[in-house]
Amino acid sequence: MNRPSALFSRGSWPEARRIGDLLRTETVGGLLLVGAAVLALVWANSPWREAYAALGAVRVGPAALHLDLTLATWAADGLLAIFFFVAGLELKREFVAGDLREPRRAALPVFAAVGGMIVPAVIFTALNLGAGTAAGWAIPTATDIAFALAVLAVLSTHLPSALRTFLLTLAVVDDLLAITIIAIFYTDELHPVPLLLALLPLAVFTVLVQRRVRSWWLLLPLAALTWGLVHASGVHATVAGVLLGFAVPVIRRAEGPGPGLAEHFEHRFRPLSAGVAVPVFAFFAAGVSVVDAGVGAFAHPVALGAVLGLVVGKTVGVLGATWAVQRFTRVELAEGLSWWDVLGLSVLAGIGFTVSLLIGELAYGAGSEVDGEVKIGVLTGSVLSALVASVILRIRNAHYRRMEAEEAVDSDLDGVPDVYERGEDR
Template sequence: MRRVAEKWPFRPTVRYARTLAEALRTETIGGIVMLFATVAALVWANVAYESYAALRDTKVGPEALHLHLELVKWAQNGLLTIFFFVAGLEVKEEFVHGELSNLRKAALPILAAVAGMVVPAVIYLAVSWGAPDAAKGWAIPTATDIAFALAVLAVTASAMPAALRAFLLTCAVVDDLGAITIIAIFYTDHLNLIALAVGVALIVLYGYLQHKRVKGMWIYVPLALLAWYFVEISGVHATVAGVALGLLTRVWTRDDEERSPSETADHYVRPISAGLAVPVFAFLSAGVRLDGSSLGMIFSDRVVLGVMAGLVIGKFLGVFGGAWLAVRLGLARLSEELQWRDMAAVSLLGGIGFTVSLLIGDLAYGSDPERAEAVTTGILAASLIASLLAAVLLHLRVRNRRSALDDV
């Protein structure tokens, strides 16, 4: 007897629905804050670039601990660790309580997310083939910025089904897991095995204490900071520590607990991530000059063209194509509240790369300032194009849905 494919989305638990609603609300607000931070950076960089660059490159921190870093590096290696810690919490929640708790039921967003990483990378490599150091940037267009994407969805199409937000968030969770794996494997230049071993041991200790249900922020915060430090000096990107700690945070509640440690951490840390860490990173990373020569590189540098094509075209084809393939193969079915035109509109939002794309772009081309700035400009341009295309299509979908309801 043939098994009938599960409809997506499936009915969430009360706990997951509560966590999802809080996450969506915080990330949407964070996306708007990040937009203002990005605009402020662009304005400053184009009015007084020297002062902006001086701020961004100002070094602070104890040199004896190998932490005398530029402010932009503190944002990348420090503040984004908070962002990836929240991503780790999201992944754990999704696999235990959420859409990914049943992989067969979650086939639709999983295939969409995986294809949404593979197809952009392939398109990037095809467009940039033969350009100097093109291979370094293959992962730049694989990431989606969930905060920006949710902000666009909220502003332009708040009346669309909540299932679209759940689909977007679930795809982003898988996307973040893939991104941190890519960073850990492909963007580690040197390795201090002793420091890495200490960092891993501290992370394992964190997980052990969580398993034993030990309570106390005074234990976990210093432990997390030490783990971050040793992973940072090991040569592995420090954001990997954030994801690992998030994944090891307990998601089950005890009889005497109203919330699990994961829910509590998400409640307190996500606003810091969305409202402070990511906007500060955006402010220190997005300030590029938009003069004739820099804009000209968008159309003359095949690496930049590859990034833009990967984000705008590759993400759409990958996310939409992966969802279609899941249904075509009989692994999933769309629920009655969703239509393929809705999925097409939200798939365009996948092309908003921004946060993780900017991070990978710096890891790939940080040693070449001119190329790095051109790639940043390309990411910003592609994210803007994807936002506008998605906003138009979402607006049309909202109008068509209202017309259909009026005709009933």
């Protein structure tokens, strides 16, 4: 009789190695993200806070093309498109060539991501419905993977690769669901003609990448034109980044060594996304003057909804959905794992920074009356989630350090641990 599937099973060695490399790259970007946010908060609460606001309001770009945007808007609409392009590449790779191409493995993070979006949205809506500020219901629904991985880097945690894969995939699916919500619910005015015209450069881009064309002087203008037309259509321009990412093929056409085109683009653009795009957006988005907002801002329904949605809603949603999968499919946690591990990751998923701030701007408008409350709620909820998750994961840290030390003894000369060659789950 076949053994039942295990939640958070180990997966394959190539996938574990790839995820490890990816995490090492992302943690650097996460630390830059945190640094940019701290710099913005310090400047926005200093005697020179008016200069910070004036910098974000500087307009650049061709007015004839309606692209004379502020620096803050360029960061949110332009630079974040790079972030979502990389997210689209990663999501497609996970489901086409990664371990998650198997429905049994994909179901858990997908259900967890859905649960981790529904519960926070319900909490936020319940607190803001009577106050007339429920438009930001999606603020606490997304997980910031760069910020979360930065926390793991600071902790020097020894979480198993299967749990790390789960966190990564959960965050990527979160991003996909969030950008879908942005496209559907936060598009105030739709202009069909530019949107239809955007399909033309997108189609040419798709044909070229399907033919494995890598020439930047061909692909970059097509990507920029697609972005510009989507921006003109009224749909948030970051949607163009996701669509362009989905167009890139994952599987190599010919046999032979070397990465596929999606992996090649991911390798090229991830440093730009994690090292420039996201930190610059965080710098312009995270600067809230607590002095101007006042202590009462923390008790505002928008701020409370963001804090409780991230800290409580994410934990209940992700943990509850994971438990439901275990309960109704009769699968068990992999040997050596505890529900405390799942709890730690569920709390860590409450770090919602980049996309949460973006949705806040779209829901209420940059510089709106509740703009400060949105930023205070998102920052407070993310910091609390990071602190609570750190306590839980620290408790498990010594346990997994001992496990890794034992497995290192079993490694063969080929560098592949025996547990992967035997196909064991732990």
